[in-house]
Amino acid sequence: MLYHLLFPLHTSIPAFNVFRYITFRTIYAGLTALVICFFLGPWVIRKLRMLQIGQYIQEDGPASHQKKAGTPTMGGSLIVAAIAISTLLWTDLTNYYVWILLFVVLGYGFIGFYDDYLMLIKKRNKGLSIKEKFLWQTVIALLAGLWICVTPNFSTEVTIPFFKRISPDLGWGYILFAALVIVATSNAVNLTDGLDGLAIGPMIIAATTYMVFAYVAGHARFADYLQLNYVSGCGEAAVFCGALAGAGLGFLWFNAYPAQVFMGDVGSLSLGAALGTVAVITKQEILLVIVGGLFVVEAVSVILQVGFFKMTKGRRFFRMAPLHHHFELKGWPEPKVCVRFWIVAIFLALISMSTLKLR
Secondary structure (H helix, E strand, O other), X not given: OHHHXXXXXXXXXXXXXXXXXXXXXXXXXXXXXXXXXXXXXXXXHHHHHHXXXXXXXXXXXXXXXXXXXXXXXXXXXXXXXXXXXXXXXXXXXXXXXXHHHHHHHHHHHHHHHHHHHHHHHHOOOOOOOHHHHHHHHHHHHHHHHHHHHOOOOOOOEOOOOOOOOOOOEOHHHHHHHHHHHHHHHHHHHHHHOOOOOOOHHHHHHHHHHHHHHHHHHOOHHHHHHOOOOOOOOOOHHHHHHHHHHHHHHHHHHHHOOOOOOOOHHHHHHHHHHHHHHHHHHOOOOOOHHHHOHHHHHHHHHHHHHHHHHHHOOOOOOOOOOOHHHHHHHOOOOHHHHHHHHHHHHHHHHHHHHHOOOOO
């Protein structure tokens, strides 16, 4: 909005020429989202407390978590609002990818909101059934995948990290592939959201990483020099990533141990879906396995635990899944688990950045 209102004035007021630069708008999108979360956070927390929107804790979870019962949840609504407002203020609203990203964030945000709402009504740690949640996630992801594929000049080739000449073209099958990436990432982030600040920290790191990839992929010269797929217009996704990272930082202020508020499914599902969509748009779909490696490991730990439990008729592969609970039960304090997982996320982000030259 600000881009369309102020940039046209640069002919008479040269200072407004800065709005043409994606880097400038990315920085201020991040700052805007951060400020929104930072200043509205206390008000949102008070409102959630007044409405008695508190977290229900699983009885079979770690004993140390029982004291968290009643902590305000659905704080992810603040993140989604901050991302949406900041994106609308600082992006080029004629860009297809901006609206695709907003559609996914708001769509998954609504699914998560309804899921959290049902938990509140039922007064237990279960909302939508797995089938219902997966169905609506898939519908939105398929629509997003179709929208991306029909965007002018978008390539349906899949980028393979470290290999510049291997890019299989999936054709219309790319829609299914894109939906798989979005749904899988959304649920992986949702599974990771189990400790104070655990999910939002790696999300900030991943968003910052993809902010770089979005800028490079949307810049013809940089993309050509680094031998990446050039995606016309995807530079605006960098502004969105800036808003995502800024909103994450603002929320972390209140979500850091001991958390004053939890993001709930409204936050984790929408953030994960947003990350997956950015990965698809920037043509760095497979690289998401590295960038979001922490989320992948958390999801795989659940799959291993369930599979091993069924195969061995009651034995467990980990002390508890997802993986962060395993380390908790080994005696790691919650803050130590979070910080060490953040370090791993940074390590993986640096490896992924190296693929810009290793190909």
